[in-house]
Amino acid sequence: MSQIKNAQIRYRVIDKALRNQYNPYPSKTALREACEEAVYGSMDGNNICDSTIEKDMFSMKMEQDAPIKYSKKHGGYYYTDPEFSLDDIPLTADDIDAIRFATNTLSQFKDVAMFKQFGFAIEKIVDRITISSDPGDEEIGTFVQFETPVNSGGSEFLSPLLASIRSSTAVFFDYESFQSQKRKARKVLPLLLKEYRNRWYLISYDVVKEAIITYALDRMFGLEQSEEKLRCPEDFKPEQFFRHATGITASNSLPEKVVFKAENIAAKYIASQPLHHSQEIEKEGKNKTTFGLTVFVSEELIRNLLSYGGEIEVTEPESLRQEIQERAQAILSKY
Numbered sequence: 270m271s272q273i274k275n276a277q278i279r280y281r282v283i284d285k286a287l288r289n290q291y292n293p294y295p296s297k298t299a300l301r302e303a304c305e306e307a308v309y310g311s312m313d314g315n316n317i318c319d320s321t322i323e324k325d326m327f328s329m330k331m332e333q334d335a336p337i338k339y340s341k342k343h344g345g346y347y348y349t350d351p352e353f354s355l356d357d358i359p360l361t362a363d364d365i366d367a368i369r370f371a372t373n374t375l376s377q378f379k380d381v382a383m384f385k386q387f388g389f390a391i392e393k394i395v396d397r398i399t400i401s402s403d404p405g406d407e408e409i410g411t412f413v414q415f416e417t418p419v420n421s422g423g424s425e426f427l428s429p430l431l432a433s434i435r436s437s438t439a440v441f442f443d444y445e446s447f448q449s450q451k452r453k454a455r456k457v458l459p460l461l462l463k464e465y466r467n468r469w470y471l472i473s474y475d476v477v478k479e480a481i482i483t484y485a486l487d488r489m490f491g492l493e494q495s496e497e498k499l500r501c502p503e504d505f506k507p508e509q510f511f512r513h514a515t516g517i518t519a520s521n522s523l524p525e526k527v528v529f530k531a532e533n534i535a536a537k538y539i540a541s542q543p544l545h546h547s548q549e550i551e552k553e554g555k556n557k558t559t560f561g562l563t564v565f566v567s568e569e570l571i572r573n574l575l576s577y578g579g580e581i582e583v584t585e586p587e588s589l590r591q592e593i594q595e596r597a598q599a600i601l602s603k604y
Contacts, residue, residue: 279304284355294345423486434459439497443490458499461507465517516569528585530557535580
């Protein structure tokens with residue numbers, strides 16, 4: 270990779286590190302290690318030296334007007350303007366060149382087993398670069414509209430949480446409840462990280478509750494790692510935990526057989542985008558198709574079924590049929 274492409278990547282890594290509110294005032298060594306890991310996958314100092322980081326920050330000041338300062342009190346660097354970000358600055362030709370290089374490299378590996386689950390994301394990047402690599406092409410937004418998921422936050426916790434999963438050590442954080450809007454301290458053993466609908470979740474063993482609990486990363490605050498070793502519950506199998514889930518809700522309980530009938534148009538959508546990998550067509554009639562799947566009956570499943578309105582009818586299990594009926598009646602009562 271050319272030095273120009275390396276520099277553009279390092280600028281972005283430094284920018285992200287300076288804006289990380291959970292690890293403020295990074296030292297020169299910390300910035301070097303972050304850049305080296307991003308570009309070379311190591312942090313031994315054999316590829317990037319401290320003087321390179323100094324030159325990078327000087328270039329960022331001169332070329333991007335980055336308000337970088339050194340704090341003697343904290344022993345690290347920071348932005349004097351906390352709102353500054355390279356993300357707000359239009360991409361240069363060198364930025365696009367670096368992106369194109371990285372995209373071309375990624376596209377060669379999208380079918381490799383390690384990256385198959387990210388193939389769709391890689392293809393979206395390739396599509397954007399293929400359509401137009403001109404950073405000044407303002408008409409793209411007029412003629413082509415890409416799906417833009419909302420960034421829910423919390424991704425800065427991924428690395429420390431993964432480290433704690435690997436080492437089986439406890440973490441502490443405050444968690445904000447959707448219902449009460451209040452924060453409570455938590456102590457957990459991280460077990461698994463899962464992304465669902467562009468939001469990251471931590472599946473963990475909650476020490477106080479003595480149960481497997483799922484926490485959304487975007488509602489975590491003040492994450493702290495510890496060296497306290499905890500034992501993973503013997504019955505927790507990460508590769509099996511979400512086997513019968515249709516969303517983020519899972520458990521070690523037994524799944525249920527769910528059967529429902531769908532009218533023709535809805536059936537085509539459901540067949541092309543299955544609700545779960547266990548979904549099968551049990552019967553095809555003239556006007557309706559009967560589907561069956563083995564899953565946990567969860568809030569996500571119920572909402573998916575309700576999204577089709579009167580085009581589907583749940584027949585099994587009776588408890589789910591009754592729940593759908595009650596919610597349908599509640600909806601009808603409001604109109």
